Structures are given as structure tokens and as C-alpha cells.
Amino acid sequence: MIQVENLCKHFEIRHRHKNSWAVLRNFLKRDSSTLKAVDDISFSIQKGEMVGYLGPNGAGKSTTLKMLTGLLVPTSGRLEVNGFVPWQSRQKYVAQIGAVFGQRSSLWWDLPTIESLELLQHIYKIPTARFSSNLEMFKKLLDLDEFLQSPARSLSLGQRMRADLCAALMHDPAILFLDEPTIGLDVVAKQRIREFIQQINQDRGTTIILTTHDMADVQKLCTRAMMIDHGKLLFDGALSDLQNRFGGQRRLIVDFEEPPTQLKLANATIISQEALRITFAFARETRVAELISALTRDHAIRDLRVEEPEIEATIRAIYEGNLLSA
Amino acid sequence: MAHSNSCVHLTYSSVRLFWEITKRSLQRHLTYRTATITGLITNLFFGLLRASVLLALLSGSSSANGWNAQDIVTYVALTQALMVVVSVFGWSDLMNTVYRGEIAAELLRPTSLFLFWLAQDIGRSLTALVTRGISIMLVCYFVFAIKVPSSFGQWLVVLLSLGLAMVISFAFRFIVNLAAFWSPDARGMARFAFIALGFASGFLMPLRFFPDWLQHVLALTPFPHMMNSIIEIYIGSSDARVIEILGLQVFWAVTLTGLAQLILARATRRLVILGG
């Protein structure tokens, strides 16, 4: 469905100077540098996949997304989506994709939501029968009835996102691009959007690519995650793989019956101790059973549990520590 | 003793505050350099067109109602130089803060809202005068040989008249902007006021060329004192009436400022009652 080979997008950054002498010199000799927003990325996505595209701000996520949707022309590399080169046959291509940019609405600001949808029917030339059956279905799934007659400007953020999702799907796109679809929403609204996205993917086989900062989005929705930073694709695979490879240390939290004496464990270190509770950290490959049996041999234990590191923490560690490129 | 001291201190600090606001406003406006240059060229081009029309009207006769060709060119240069200084095209900053709800925070400040905005506006005006006004006058002086006041005394009254015009123009615009407290459509209404300002202040055409009856009607309004009066004094075509003109300018500056305070007080009360 999506084929990307050695995709690059470089931007020329011109340096601006404050004083007029430098401006003049600039005019004669261009003072610029190249920013590699996307640097030699390759991947392919199959029909029906749901892929999370991750990376810190300015990593190259939206540049990639813009190229995939035909808004930007790559500097070099090959890019084919659903048999099209996006920027070459724009009008034909965009008829087959849907896109929601979380921060921007595609609805007409002053028009009742339903009229925006009707205008989109004309733009996408959607047959009336299909339009009404889709509308019926989305009305149910997204609870649109409560605000279908209100203009976009008066919708809450959650309502607007629901309306925008509906707008992006009315023409049955084969691929759906979602740029931060849950940004700024409360927990309930987020959950609702996620369930809807999942359902669309399952029922219609729509290929979905989403960028997000909310790891819960990826955890709940995506079987596959791609991570990009400084324009380079750092990771491409299952989210659990990411966790396994970079999740760092796990934790064992133990409640003792009485203050333990001469506490020592091979392969684990104590990272905190409060009253009768002691927390150990241990490497991913260490077997928990061994640790526990070593503990229970010498001490009376009331309770214990093992904690996986949070995905958020893993991601943060990757961003900050450049774990992947190292 | 202590009392009078604190009084002195108070006036000093408010003058100081006024100056600080003005200075910052100046600095902010001075940063847009390229915009200033294209603005200057556009301004001169429009001036050229307007002067062409007026001079073509004059052609044949040596003067019209007391103005000769040089006076006319000087008139055009002055209007082009001053239009931003006295905001002929209007101003709605205050209105915008009302609509954005920021006005409530401004009313909490321990300074007069009128003076606070006046200081900002003077800063804006002075920048316009320094960047656009003076450069336009200089270009016109060297290229079109416009008139220049002949004595120090005349320069002084011109500047005095200009200062008063700034205050009158500001007070008028302030009052118009206050309409935002009462109506959500004040923007549209303000536009009428500013179009009237362009016409009645002598910006579109010299008031002196209007039919006599219209001149008499306009003389009863504050509009001529926002632009036309400065021009008359600068060109020197109303030398006998300088004191009278300045007197009227003072009258309008005081009246409109007072009126602005009155309306502002009502607007504030309204805001308090309606809760923003």
C-alpha cells in the first residue's frame, strides 16, 4: 500500500542577520545551511495496517506526513502510495486518502457541521446513497446528532475532532492519516476517538497512519510503531519489541514481614527503602523467579510485585539518551 | 510637607511611567524596517497621483482660493506625511482588547486607562513621524521644493498644533473605540467614523477648496483640527488666525478628553455590572 525508499527532504535555511552590512553581504553571497528534515528513510506499509509514527517535536514527523499526503515534494527518494506518486497526480490521489490534522479543522467555520459534510460531498463527488449510509453509520458511532446542526466554531474540541474524523472518512478513503488526533482531549474523549479509529480499521480495512505524543494512543491502537528523530528512522517494529529492547530495568517491589537484615541479592540493586518496603531494580534478562526464590529463602515476605517500566519512560529515555542511534 | 512631597513624587512617577510606555511603543514600531521602506514608496506614489490631480485642476490659474501650485504640493506632502501620525485610516486596538476581554485586566492597573493608551499612541505617532513623516517631507523638499516654515516661531506653532492634533485625534478614536463596550458591531460603526474623519479632516481634499457652506459646517466639528489646522499653519495661509486656530485646538483637545473620561467611566461601570 505504501512504499517508501530512501526518502529525503532537505530544507535550505537562510541565515538572517540583524545589521545591514551583513544583510548586504548576504545578498552577494548566500549564507545558508541545509536542514535534513527527513534523511534517507525507507519502509513499507501493508493494507489494513495501523501504524504509529513517533518522534519528538521537530523530528521530521510532519515533514514525512506532508510528503505522504502530497503536500511536499521530496528532495530525493521514491514514494508510492496506493499506486500513486502523491504530488504528481494530486487531485486523483487525494480522493483516496483522508487526513485529519488535530490542530486544524477542515470544517467550514461558520456553517452547521452537516452543511460542511454536504459541501465535502460535492468536492469528493460522493454518490448520495453512499453519503447517506456513511452519515448514518458515523452518526451512530460518533454520536454526531447532538451537534450536527451547530457551526464548527461553537463545537468543543472533542466534538470538533469527531466531526473532523467523520469528514475525513465520508469518501471511504483507503488510507487515513491522523496527525495528533487526541491532542488536547480529556480521558473520556480520547478513549472514544481511539475506539472509533480501531473500529474503522477493523470494519473497513482502512490503513491508518497516526502521529501522536500520547503513548497510550499507540499502545491501544497500533501493532506497529515507527520512531523518527533528527530525520532518521530509528525504530520500526512492534511496540513490545521496542519495550523489550529499550525498556531498561524492571522493578521488584517487596513488602517484608520484619525489617530485613543482611539484605543482598545478586543481579539486583536496591533503589529505595521505606519502612518494610524495598524496591529492587534488575536487568531485563534476569529471571524474576530466581530473585524471588533467593529472597524467600532468607526472609519472611508479605507481598511482592514486578513492575514493567512505563512506555512513556522508555520513549523519554530514547529521546533524551539517543539510545537507538548509539 | 510630606503631603506636597508625595504629590511631587506622584506627578514625577506618572510622567516617568508615561515616558516609559511611549519609549517601548517607539522601539516596537521601529523594528519593522522593510515594511517601512515599501510603505514609504507606496506613500510617495499615492502622493504623486494626488498632487497630479490637484495641479491639473489648478492648471491655467495661478492660485485657487489663496493657494498656488507650491502650496498644493506642500499640502499633499503634509497629508501623506501625517496620515499615519494622526491615524486618518482609523485605529481599533482598544476595541480589540475589549472584544478579547483583556480590558478587564487593564482596568485593574493603577493608571488611567486613557493616559496609558494615549502614551502608547503618542509612541506610535512619534515613530510614524520619525520614520515616515520626516522622510516623506525631506524627499518632497528636495524633489518637489515644497514650502518650509520660515521662522523658528512658525516651526514652534506647527509642532504645537501637531501635538494638539495628536491628542484630539486620539481622544476621538478612543471615544469611537469605547463603543465596543456597548455593541458587538462597533467595528462596523467605527469604520463610518474613520471614513468621516478622512473626509472632514482635509485629508482627501483641501478643505479650503470645498464650497464655502461646507467649510462653515465642518468648522463646527473637531475634524479639521486633526489635520487641516496643522496644514494651514505650516503653509502660512491662515497667519492672521493662528491664535484662534490653536485656541480651538486646545478647546477640542480638552473637550474630547473630558468626554472620553466621562464615557470611559460609564463604560467601566457597565463592565462591572455586566461582569465583563
Next chain:
Amino acid sequence: MMLYRHLLLAQLRGAMQYRVSFVLDVLSTSLITITEFGAFALVFSRFQGLGGWSLVQIMFLYGMVEFAFGLTDMLFDGFDSPTFAQHIRKGTLDQFLLRPANLMIQIFGSSLSLRRIGRIVLGIGIFGYAVIHNPQVWQLEKLWYLPFVLIGMGLYFGGLFLVGATITIWTVDSTDAMNLFTYGGKEMMSYPMGIYSDWLRVLFTFLFPVALLNYYPALFFLGKPDPFGLPAWMPFLAPIAGFVMFLVALKFWQFGLKHYQSTGN
């Protein structure tokens, strides 16, 4: 075309929600024309004429430009540089590009400054008054040419708006400079070209074909001789000048879009 109609109707429905401010807008834009032309007409009474033109003759020029410019300004509102700069900044241009419809039609349909109706109606009024009071115009073969002149002006100004929009892809500081050509050109065309200095007139006849658009046609309609002795076919260049301008602007627009798609914003 169907799509354009749908989009425009949507704009209208949106605008009609703010009826009071819409009416105020229409009235105030009318007032601009009224005061500008009014000031000129009031002053005119003190003088003998303007470069050999009577007031009703000038009204012919003035009304024609006011109408043509007002109409173009209204239709091309989506391309007006401040509006278009918003399209770029707020990402609406990207939205347009993500839809399977002609881009220009979407921009045309994205906004319509209906408030210009006031200027358009007044332009027609001034022009109509001028036609009635200039009997030289009352000839069928002359009136037949009139629509072509108006179309020429529309294309010229439309082209200017298109150029202005394209420039905002690189810099948003262009508004002032563009005003020189749009509003400046319109201002210039409102009066007979003979009143301007020679260099200005030559510049705006041959480099920017402003004089070809309505001054020479007006000479033809009003049966006035050309004071500059240019060939007799000068009045008939108006549609060609407008067409060429629009074509050049269109090329520039396409070039600008290509740049936009390679750099984004």
C-alpha cells in the same frame, strides 16, 4: 463551476449569520466611494476642468474603474494577499491541496468580499450617469466593445491579485508593495492620463498597461482625440493587455505553488 457555486453559497450562508455587521460593512464601503468621489466633485466646482475633461467625462473613467475593480476585488478576495497569507499560515491552503478539486476554484470559493457590493453599485451608478450625459457613447458599435473593456480590466486586476497572493508564499511583507499596483493603479485609472507627468504616463502605458485598460478605450467611447498622438488602434488593446497580464500572473502562480510544495511553510 458547480463546485464554485456550492462554495460561494456556503460563504453567503456563513456571512448571513452576521447580518448587522454585514449591512454595516456594505454601507461603510459605499461611504468610502461616496466621500472619495464626493470630495473630488465638490472641489471640482471651483475649477474649470481637469486636463480638458469635464466632470461627466471623468465620471465615465471613474465609474468604469470603480465597477471593474470592485467586482474583481470581490471575486478575488481569496487571493487578496492578507487573506491568502492567512490561508498559508492557518494551513487552509494545505486543506485545499488535500481535496480532490481544482485548487483555484477552491480558493475562489473560499471567500467572497460581499461588502464590495456597495462600491460596485456606486460604480455602476456613476458610470450610468456618465453614459447618460455623454451622448457620444450612444452608438451600438461602441457599446458592443464595452464588455470587452470591462473583462480586460477584470483580468488585469485579477492577475495583480494572483501575483500578490503568489508573493506571500515567499514573504508576507508584500501587501504594501502590492497596494501600489492594485489600489495605486485603480486610483491612477480614475483620472485622465494626461494629468500625470510624462515618465509616469509612459511607465503606466507601456510597462504596466494601465492606460490601455480604460483611458484609451474612454477616448474612443467619448470621441476624444488622443493628446499623445498614438496609433488609432490603441483603444482596442484593453482586452489583450488584460489577457496577457492574467496569463503571466497564472504562470507566476504555478511557479509559486511549485515552490510552496517544495518548501512548505
